[in-house]
Amino acid sequence: MKPTFSAILVLLGMACSANADVLQVKIQFGSGFSNVAYGTVTVSKSNDQKFSGRTDRFGRVTVKLPHGAYDVQVLDDKRQYRATVTIDGAKGLKAVVVKP
Numbered sequence: 340m341k342p343t344f345s346a347i348l349v350l351l352g353m354a355c356s357a358n359a360d361v362l363q364v365k366i367q368f369g370s371g372f373s374n375v376a377y378g379t380v381t382v383s384k385s386n387d388q389k390f391s392g393r394t395d396r397f398g399r400v401t402v403k404l405p406h407g408a409y410d411v412q413v414l415d416d417k418r419q420y421r422a423t424v425t426i427d428g429a430k431g432l433k434a435v436v437v438k439p
Contacts, residue, residue, distance in 0.1 A: 374398030
């Protein structure tokens, strides 16, 4: 591969991964928290940028959207919860706390 083409591929890969945030969805019960395992998560913005996915057994889901503030809807065992989150490409888990 030519050096210029390789550099472009590396930059594209970095740009794609920079927009991935790992959310951990938790329900707050009094002073305690419980992870939302296998819940359906929808992350959206008024301009129709949208992500839908399911959490793993620890309540985690990786969201790949452009940076900005988003509305989060969580469906767990036929209960619906709402929250907001800022997608900013930060590394590590980002807690999203919902209340019953």
